[in-house]
Structures are given as C-alpha cells and as structure tokens.
C-alpha cells in the first residue's frame with residue numbers, strides 16, 4: 001500500500017518493498033502543479049468547477065512530441081481549447097490507430113473546425129531521418145519521413161546547407177502529413193456532411209517562437225487526386 005509523506009520538504013512515496021525518493025525535477029512538477037492551481041483559483045475561484053464540466057475545443061492539434069512545442073503555449077490558448085495528438089515528427093500514418101482514434105473523436109464527436117499539423121524547424125526526428133544511422137525502433141517510424149524525402153528528392157538534393165535541408169524537409173513533411181490527414185475516410189466523410197472543417201499545415205520557428213502558415217490549407221477533397229477520393233459510404237445491407 002502506498003503512502004505519501006513529507007520529508008525534508010520533498011514528497012516521499014513509500015511502498016511495502018521500496019522507498020522512492022523523487023529527484024528535484026520530479027518535486028518541481030508537483031510544486032509547479034500546486035502553484036498553477038493557486039494562480040488559477042486566485043484569478044477565478046470557479047475555474048476548476050467550470051473546467052470539470054466538459055470540453056468543446058474547436059481545434060485538433062497534431063504536433064511533434066518535442067518538449068519545446070506545447071500546443072497551448074505556442075498558440076496562447078487555455079486548457080479546454082485545443083484537442084491534442086503528438087508523436088515524433090508529427091507523422092500521420094493512415095494505419096495508426098492512436099492517431100485515427102483521436103481524429104475520429106475530434107472530428108465526429110467534438111466537431112472541431114480546424115485540424116492543424118504543426119511541425120517545427122530543427123526537428124530532431126526529421127534530422128535523424130536524413131541520416132543513415134540506426135537509432136533503434138524509431139528507425140521504422142522515421143521511414144515515413146524518408147518516404148517524404150524520396151517524393152521530393154529532386155528539390156532536396158539540390159540544397160547543400162544541412163540546416164536548410166533539414167528545415168525544408170520539415171516543411172515538406174508537414175505538407176505531406178496534411179495531405180495524409182485529408183486522405184483519411186474520417187476527414188473525407190466529414191467534408192461530405194459539412195463545410196466548416198479545415199486542415200492546415202504550420203511550422204513553428206523555435207528561434208522566434210512564431211508560426212509559419214504553409215498555406216496548404218484544405219477544406220474539401222477536390223485536390224486529393226482521384227485514387228484517394230472516397231465515395232459516400234452506402235448503408236449496410
């Protein structure tokens with residue numbers, strides 16, 4: 001059975017078999033949480049009562065797992081305003097059940113109006129995909145970005161500066177992932193029902209904090225290419 005005690009100002013979790021003394025960074029999280037709760041309550045005593053009632057975000061954010069690009073901070077939004085999915089290098093794989101489940105819930109239940117694929121310059125995942133080194137299991141994930149490279153190799157192989165090449169691949173990766181999102185039956189079926197769903201591609205510049213809109217937004221399946229378009233689903237017999 002777990003108990004929690006205060007010891008020298010730190011929280012110590014004790015179990016029957018071991019004693020876990022958290023590091024400073026761990027305790028910083030807990031203190032940060034208590035401070036955040038207090039700040040919220042100071043500005044609005046009903047803040048958490050309202051937050052607990054439910055969510056109605058209008059945005060689905062598909063971003064990179066990188067610790068420097070949190071959706072709410074980057075966009076100046078609050079808890080409750082952005083539904084979030086993140087993975088390494090913001091890749092949208094058409095058979096990723098995690099992503100598809102998030103997208104289906106966001107589009108069909110929450111009825112979000114905007115899906116934003118958000119990459120960032122200097123992305124470590126994209127940079128790793130430009131090498132031939134093995135990093136482990138992640139190599140199989142990064143294969144998806146190598147496919148983006150192959151699609152755009154004529155352009156990328158003309159770029160000699162490494163940082164410029166990484167950053168151009170970041171932009172092309174976001175563009176291709178926007179395209180992948182649009183190809184899903186989730187988005188295409190939603191477009192048959194409503195016209196207020198838009199898919200966008202962004203890149204965050206970590207050196208300035210500013211977002212670059214890649215202007216690849218889409219709100220219909222016309223530009224998908226015939227082979228990817230799906231017809232309206234027929235009712236099951």
Ligand SMILES: [Zn+2]
Nearest residue numbers: 064066123124
């Ligand atoms: Zn990244």
